[in-house]
Amino acid sequence: MSFDRLIKAIDKTGNPTVAGLDPKLDYIPDTIKEKAFAQYGRGFDGAAAAILEFNKGLIDALCDIVPAVKPQCAYYEMYGWQGVKALSETIDYAKQSGMFVITDGKRNDIGSTMESYACAHIGTTDICGEKLAAFGADALTVNGYLGSDGINPLLNICRENDKGIFVLVKTSNPSSGELQDRILSSGISIYQQMGIFAESWGEDTRSLYGYSAVGAVVGATYPRQLEQMRKECPHTMFLVPGYGAQGGGAKDIIGAFDADGRGAIINSSRAIMCAYKKDGCSPEEYAEAARREAIRMRDEIAAAISER
Amino acid sequence: MSFDRLIKAIDKTGNPTVAGLDPKLDYIPDTIKEKAFAQYGRGFDGAAAAILEFNKGLIDALCDIVPAVKPQCAYYEMYGWQGVKALSETIDYAKQSGMFVITDGKRNDIGSTMESYACAHIGTTDICGEKLAAFGADALTVNGYLGSDGINPLLNICRENDKGIFVLVKTSNPSSGELQDRILSSGISIYQQMGIFAESWGEDTRSLYGYSAVGAVVGATYPRQLEQMRKECPHTMFLVPGYGAQGGGAKDIIGAFDADGRGAIINSSRAIMCAYKKDGCSPEEYAEAARREAIRMRDEIAAAISER
Secondary structure, rough: OOOOOHHHHHHHHHOOOOEOOOOOOHHHHHHHHHHHHHHHHHOOHHHHHHHHHHHHHHHHOOOOOEEEEEEHHHHHHHHHHHHHHHHHHHHHHHHOOOOOOEEEEEEOOOOHHHHHHHHHHHHOOOEOOOEEEHHHHHHEEOOOOOOOHHHHHHHHHHHHHOOEEEEEEEEEOOHHHHHHHOOEEOOOEHHHHHHHHHHHHHHHOOOOOOOOOEEEOOOOOOHHHHHHHHHHHOOEEEEOOEOOOOOOOOOHHHHHHHHOOOEEEEEEEEHHOOHHHHHHHHHHHHHHHHHHHHHHHHHHHHHHHOOO | OHHHHHHHHHHHHHOOOOEEEEHHHHHHHHHHHHHHHHHHHOHHHHHHHHHHHHHHHHHHHHOOOEEEEEOOOOHHHOOHHHHHHHHHHHHHHHHHHEEEEEEEEEEOOOHHHHHHHHHHHOOOOOOOOOOOOOOOOOOOOOOOOOOHOHHHHHHHHHHHHOOEEEEEEEEOOHHHHHHOOOEEOOOOOOHHHHHHHHHHHOOOHHHOOOOOOEOOOOOOOOHHHHHHHHHHHOOOEEEOOOOOOOOOOOOHHHHHOOOOOOOOEEEEEEEOOOOOOHHHHHHHHHHHHHHHHHHHHHHHHHHHHHHH
């Protein structure tokens, strides 16, 4: 139920991190691309084949030490339906490798349409009485601007299918404050209000570790707000982007964790995917370099948590 | 530039409406489904084939009297990558038929990722120096919760490629007020603030008719707010959902139009797609029934505008 599966996987690996799979072609070693282009052409088919191959290498290198992956839809959609097919195949491969999959789609819509997104990404679609999983991730990021009837269809599916959602609360980007930091007449900020919504939307899905099926996205680039939201949202699991390439470090994210060192999962995308570029090693060793960076990040976060 | 192409198409047809293409299998006549399932099986391939056939019939029946279509991504994603392929083919077919295509994806993310969404839906993707359009719509709906750096990548593409975006301001669903109606310490509501953002984001893309490349989504189900926002956002084109099946009528949407009868496009999805069910005619005549409903809606709106 809710995020118990994710928390157990974090406990088992001793690693509260998720590897972002944002496979822009620029990030993919030339050897993988050239092989894919030779076989499928220099178009979306070739790009999609390169993406899948790249992702599989990362998943193979990470699956025993990183509990989860987070494919970002944008980097698949930009390669057309072929890219979206590669997203679907990536999710399947990660699940087969024992990883928890968070699809980062930030989906949002009104009730009847949100139900379709929920079916698409974490539920099943009914075709003539047969229920088929379209993308079948374990969790989905969502945007709560439309209020509870854009969230309720997800909650039904979370309950029935043991899935979770992460609602955008305080995002990691520089301009996140333009709207999110504005103060309401009630005296709290919009992101705090969204945190209150997340707590209440998840209220009747709390489980083993006290966390509900409704998590929140809170960026590593705003450590003060992260610490504040941990206090204000004690039953809300945090997905924390912005560590690494966006500038957040280990000391910036310790506030995301509860007294037991639980309650958060830290994302790193480029720093892991492109570790081979920073390492200066051969592009063919991208997977090994990703593993080294994932271990470094795991140990850095563990040290920061134990030192606090 | 900006929404000039859309406004010209509205003027030419005398019809400020957009037909939503939300092809749930339930809406598709059995004969189309059975033919598709017989050829491609009772899975996502068959569903996608049925969706495309259904959409083509609607587009053929509407393209000379309705200026635009709005495919809603959720109803394609729920049928897997095959459904997303049908989305891509639907967009191509609508454009070939001379229609303006608004992809309803409500996409949102931080800068670098939003750039990928922008490329995917209204721009082009660079593959080894060649620029290919992944989905190639004319406009995209977006969610502005992340602030300007989630919008700027879209603006560059709007300028370069003559495209537009619609930012969610006041959505049509019952719970839209939970967040959007809250009053900020400045004394205005969150949706008003989002309207101010939309005006300012579009500021340097205003064109022929005074409207910018940044439109706003404002629901027909909140007529008072629609009228208010028309005054507060004089350079922002409105996409108005909620007419028809969601309860909004012709008198509810007249406030969306400026003194020249321009500045808004009204969406109808189910009422057009499923007109054959309401008409009680044969499901084989779904396209003719859709055309009759589109004409009825056009005339109803024209009458309401001229009577005000």
